[in-house]
Amino acid sequence: MHDHEFEKQVQQKMADLRMQPSESVWEEVDKRLHNKERNRRWVILLPLLLLSLSLSGYLLYGIFFPTATDPEMVLHNSPIIRHQQDSQFVTGRTRDPFINSERSKDEANTTVGDVKGTNRFPLRVIDKSRSVKRPDTQSRNKAPELIKNAGYARINIENVIPEQVPLKDADLILVKSGAEKAKKNLYRQDSITDAPEAREPILAQIGSITPQAEINTTLAIKNQRLRSDVSVVKLNRSLGLEWGIQIQGGRSGLITSPGKSVFSGGAQSISGLPGSNLAGVNPIPFMESNHRPGFGFTSGVVLYKDTPQNQSIARTTLYSIDHIHKSGQQDGGFVKCATVAARKSTCPRAVISRRQYQFLYQQISLS
Amino acid sequence: MIDQQKLVKDCLKGKREAQRQLYEQFAGSMLAVCYRYTKSVVDAEDILQEGSIKVYTHLHQYKFNGELGAWIRRIMVNTAINYLKKNSRYQSELSFNDLPMHPVFFENPEVHLEAKELADVIRQLPPGFQTIFNLHAVEGYTHVEIGQLLGINEGTSRSQYSRARALLISWIKKNDIDSKTASYARP
Numbered sequence: 001m002h003d004h005e006f007e008k009q010v011q012q013k014m015a016d017l018r019m020q021p022s023e024s025v026w027e028e029v030d031k032r033l034h035n036k037e038r039n040r041r042w043v044i045l046l047p048l049l050l051l052s053l054s055l056s057g058y059l060l061y062g063i064f065f066p067t068a069t070d071p072e073m074v075l076h077n078s079p080i081i082r083h084q085q086d087s088q089f090v091t092g093r094t095r096d097p098f099i100n101s102e103r104s105k106d107e108a109n110t111t112v113g114d115v116k117g118t119n120r121f122p123l124r125v126i127d128k129s130r131s132v133k134r135p136d137t138q139s140r141n142k143a144p145e146l147i148k149n150a151g152y153a154r155i156n157i158e159n160v161i162p163e164q165v166p167l168k169d170a171d172l173i174l175v176k177s178g179a180e181k182a183k184k185n186l187y188r189q190d191s192i193t194d195a196p197e198a199r200e201p202i203l204a205q206i207g208s209i210t211p212q213a214e215i216n217t218t219l220a221i222k223n224q225r226l227r228s229d230v231s232v233v234k235l236n237r238s239l240g241l242e243w244g245i246q247i248q249g250g251r252s253g254l255i256t257s258p259g260k261s262v263f264s265g266g267a268q269s270i271s272g273l274p275g276s277n278l279a280g281v282n283p284i285p286f287m288e289s290n291h292r293p294g295f296g297f298t299s300g301v302v303l304y305k306d307t308p309q310n311q312s313i314a315r316t317t318l319y320s321i322d323h324i325h326k327s328g329q330q331d332g333g334f335v336k337c338a339t340v341a342a343r344k345s346t347c348p349r350a351v352i353s354r355r356q357y358q359f360l361y362q363q364i365s366l367s
Numbered sequence: 368m369i370d371q372q373k374l375v376k377d378c379l380k381g382k383r384e385a386q387r388q389l390y391e392q393f394a395g396s397m398l399a400v401c402y403r404y405t406k407s408v409v410d411a412e413d414i415l416q417e418g419s420i421k422v423y424t425h426l427h428q429y430k431f432n433g434e435l436g437a438w439i440r441r442i443m444v445n446t447a448i449n450y451l452k453k454n455s456r457y458q459s460e461l462s463f464n465d466l467p468m469h470p471v472f473f474e475n476p477e478v479h480l481e482a483k484e485l486a487d488v489i490r491q492l493p494p495g496f497q498t499i500f501n502l503h504a505v506e507g508y509t510h511v512e513i514g515q516l517l518g519i520n521e522g523t524s525r526s527q528y529s530r531a532r533a534l535l536i537s538w539i540k541k542n543d544i545d546s547k548t549a550s551y552a553r554p
Contacts (some may be wrong), residue, residue, distance in 0.1 A: 006476060010478065010489075013481075013482040013485050014482060014485070018396060018399055019398040020398070021398045025412050025416050029416055029423075030387070
């Protein structure tokens with residue numbers, strides 16, 4: 001026998017060896033195989049199931065809590081929209097134009113282009129900020145009971161069309177708010193350094209008109225604490241503010257009503273103009289003595305009653321702004337934009353395009 | 368071959384009948400393989416079971432470029448090795464030490480035993496010897512491959528094998544003598 005003969009014999013014999021396994025072996029194999037298949041099916045199905053669940057959840061959430069970037073949401077939720085067909089709404093820059101006075105021509109042009117031919121309300125809800133705290137109603141004890149059904153939503157003013165809104169029916173006021181400094185200014189009129197009386201809280205002035213106005217203005221100002229740029233506050237007719245409210249962040253504020261000046265500010269910002277350092281008097285020369293709303297230099301919101309007279313005022317405002325701009329005074333960027341907007345529009349339309357600015361609106365029931 | 372291909376494809380589709388057919392085709396020979404590596408039929412069946420599941424779950428890796436039987440056998444052998452490594456009954460005896468080469472290494476006696484008897488004799492080897500003997504003598508693995516498979520030196524595998532072989536030959540010879548004696552003693 002030669003080498004490996006033994007191994008060959010062993011291999012041969014072992015190759016012939018057959019044994020019969022018990023039936024339980026196959027049963028177990030079969031069971032485990034098909035369990036595995038079932039499990040594998042689940043491995044595929046489970047992510048799909050989770051995906052579809054989350055999708056449907058998302059959709060349902062969108063239905064019941066409409067926070068999508070759908071302009072229609074605002075159309076439904078904002079009472080101002082009810083007046084969109086026959087109203088005009090104006091807002092200024094959210095960012096302080098005195099700080100950020102440069103605005104590109106392109107942006108202005110785009111803005112105007114966007115304005116043209118559109119009649120829909122420009123607000124766009126991007127997020128309903130349920131996470132935003134309700135205003136601290138206790139800290140201002142004058143109006144806590146009025147804050148009912150308060151809800152918040154962040155809105156993006158994409159194209160702020162300066163439509164005039166007849167405030168006598170309006171429920172909402174857009175209030176520009178901003179930094180803590182702006183809030184302080186509204187109260188203390190820090191910017192109006194020459195007038196001691198200007199350091200009095202704005203509320204004193206407001207309160208002298210109507211309690212309701214005070215309450216609402218308080219709320220409006222308080223909203224600044226919400227780190228929003230604009231709050232929309234439900235406005236009651238009893239405010240007496242028939243057709244205009246403007247609160248400007250940063251350096252000025254203005255609340256107007258026919259024949260009354262609730263508050264005005266922003267004097268410092270229009271340096272060189274008559275009355276620019278007087279509190280309580282609207283410094284803008286083209287503003288009439290009854291303080292019908294003018295154009296906000298430091299941005300904010302101006303709501304106009306849609307009357308020929310107001311349109312005329314607004315036109316004059318824009319003209320004046322243009323004039324200021326041409327005379328090389330400050331706030332050129334803002335003015336330029338407004339001017340461009342005005343020139344290209346047939347009616348008093350002003351600064352638009354707020355794509356990047358977020359506003360917060362608060363709807364307060366004053367039932 | 369074509370039938371086997373169809374069988375494999377059907378198995379891949381998850382057809383139970385095909386799976387059963389494939390099992391029946393190879394279970395007998397594969398249980399014998401498993402049997403040689405273990406000390407009990409139950410263990411062998413356990414390995415067969417585990418190996419069969421591996422066969423079905425990895426069947427998509429079989430590319431029809433070799434004998435299906437050989438492919439399944441490799442899976443069974445690997446499963447058996449893993450089983451021995453993991454099973455506490457085998458673990459302790461599966462440590463391999465270098466041993467001096469046995470002098471009767473080149474002896475090639477004639478094996479008169481039946482296949483089952485020979486398998487039973489192999490199974491009486493200590494697990495380490497048994498494993499290496501099976502891998503080298505029966506499966507045809509080289510000592511290098513055995514070394515890689517078991518994580519030992521090639522030399523260790525060689526020396527262990529020589530011992531296992533010598534032991535087995537001595538038992539076979541003894542068995543031959545015993546059987547002859549028994550036949551002479553028969554009336």
